[in-house]
Amino acid sequence: MARPPKDKAPDLSAAQDLTAGLIERLTCPSDKAQAFMRDTKTPGLRVRVTAAGAKSFVFEAKLNRQTIRRTIGDVRAWSIEAARAEANRLRVTLDAGTDPREVERDRQAAAVEKKAAAAAKVEADKVAALNVGEVWAVYLAERRPFWGDLHYRDHIDKAKAGGLPSGRRGGGKQLTKPGPLAALMPLALKDLDQVTIERWAADEGKTRPSSARLAWRLLTVFLTWCGEQPAYAALLPAKNPAKTKKAREALGKAGTKSDVLQRGQLAAWFAAVQQVPNSVIATCLQMMLLTGARPGEVLALRWEDVNTQWRGISIRDKVEGTREIPATPYMLHLLAALPRRNQWIFSSPTSSTGCLTEPNNPHTRACKAAGLEGLTLHGLRRSFASLTEWLETPAGVVAQIQGHKPSATAEKHYKVRPLELLRVHHERIEAWILEQAGIVFDAQAAPGALRVVAG
Template sequence: MARNTERLHLTLERIRKLQPPPGNQATYAFDDDPKQLCVRTTPAGAKSFVYAGKLSGTPLRITIGSTNVWNLDDAREEARRLQTLIDKGIDPRELEREKAAAKAAEIAAKEAEQAATDGKKQYTLKALCCAYCDHLKAKGKTDSARQARSILNVHVFEAFPDIATLPASEIDSDHAATMIRKVIEQGKERTAGVLRSYLSAAFNAARKARFDAKLPSELIAYGVKDNPAEIIATIAVQRGNRTLNAEELKTYLAALSDTNLSDQALKLALFSGGQRMAQLLRAKASDYDQETQTLRLWDSKGRRTTPREHLLPLAPKAAAIVEKLIERAHSLEAARTKKEDREAVHSKLWLFSSSGKTQLVDTTPGKRAAEICKTMKGEAFDLRDIRRTCETMLAGLKINKDTRGQLLSHGLSGVQAAHYDRWEYIAEKRAALAAWEQRLDAIANGKKPSTRRK
């Protein structure tokens, strides 16, 4: 270490006049009080205050700081402090390392605390429910995702915003019971049961996400350990038994126009034997084979991982409705753009769309059916009751149970249905729908039914 031979009483002016040394070694100008303080000047001209002493006989150098930052009095005070520590047998470097470690631990603790706070704000009950709905949609459970999102939005997010914004990991059974009980008190037992099921499913997914690779990894971050809805008793819902009689069905048919899009959806659902509205509304122009007058639907209901193809060989009136809808869809598209060729556009067109861009919302036809029901001023009914009426009347036409199950795409499960029975029942379904249209014609004209044996 190059150094001046004589000690100086360092002053600001003397420090300013220190020149960069030649060569590649720094020089050190020592103060006279305290003797351990010096100024290091590098060949590049950088100047720093340095403590230069001994620890247990071993030379010790500790940089105090730049002369541009530290003033001379503070540097002298720091040098005396370091010497005092050494006189006590304390290594200042170890002390600084301990302070740095303590500071790092303090920062880490604050960051962990902030992360926990941010996590509570981010991983709420509402966020968990939305993530679960996204999971359903990603699995192809579009209808279930839409229904879950609607029920959770109305009966959790809007009805209980204070609970919805709590961390999902802090939701307990009392919270879940409070939300479900309110729906029951509104007289909506079926909805309450569905709400309980969706809450339970969302918490189960988050709870199992760490150990099930098929579940989204983002659910792990919610830190859910328990299912607060699990302890709540399942809600038994009485099965519906409402069916429309011939006179009611005649009135219902007469109320359906040929111009209203929802009416057309209701009419097609009826003439196709009571199909599920959500499946009909997902149909596109490309799902219809005009040569065979067959409409293809996709049934994603239940535990299926992929939607099941559901073919409907339509009778003349139902086929006419579909063909008119396809013409309407092409007209809407032609009004929007003429750049794509007809065949390419055909595969993208929704049968039921107000604007041509998106499918008709699946709750809209149900609301229209409710309007018709009110005008009839009789016992209330909904789309499930219409579907039940169709199957009941099909049974009255002697359409056997297996054919009805295939026609209405009931829960076709079990080993036989899942793995071995690949017969599409096209002829049986076509005959059933032809007989059904005849029955509807008779009802519309006030004629009594005629039975048919199959």
């Protein structure tokens, strides 16, 4: 029989001794989507050609009376001999009763599983390498919407690294001190164990026990949160490592604070505070005493919080979120005299935030001049509560003005005092305090207009 011309397409009805030339001349009939050319040397080896002209080696055989077909690879990537070897390997697998397709699926599944395990290990190693500071930042970001400003600031302050210019007036070149938790921030979270925390508590308890007690409470809640997160739970022991008797004892117990203004000391205190050169600070201190509010609540007041029409002041409260207290006559009188530099009532042109920071030093100097050393800013809050006893003011009224949680069922669920009722008691308290301080003030006089000054 004469050999077919080299430019003629191979006969697909018969097996062929595969050559590069035959494969190159192989075409797909116009009436089919694909066609196959069989190899004479290797049973089951085929060359497939599609209507688009793509060519690949294919293994085809029968298994349980069903035709199975498996692609070996592109003819440009595989040589004929390599394709024959792979077809023979697949034939051996098939003769052993194993479907090559299942073998390949198992191989691919194993590869995927191996890749996933490697990725999981990389992620686990990455999580294991996280230090406390990195997880602390994630914790703060997640919990921030549920906290008040003061609680959030406590978390920032207790963990700050320090070493920055203090910014305090008269501080010179002094640098800020690290917060109590700063020493723990660089540690790997997995290394934050019971022994480490107890050693930390012993060190901090020697120098600043009060601050360290708050830091310890914040740390305890943080570690509880970590234990509830799937990403971090495996890094910590089952029991919260901060909740130990040894750590608690190392920090000591909080003592009962007793710094408070007595009735007979009011005149001296007011006289000294009113001599403070900075009128903003002087007003701020008087307002702390006359409202019984927390120092941070007073400092955070904005001009928009004062409603002169209804004579009310909205205070951002760490317990209820906000609370409304009366704007009493003397307070309105003091506020009317303040410069209005920005949004803050107690503004500061030298502060980076524009808001006055806690005026501890001016108050300490004023108290020293008045012979009242040891009285703190929070002591003014205690003073308000103590002085109301002279007027036998209902405890629920005082608690509502100061922002304390109700302590009795009736206070929690049945008594809702409107602003007008609070004003009756609050104005009476203010008038009595001013009287004891020897301050002559006409409560009926209209407060002066607020004046705007350049920042």
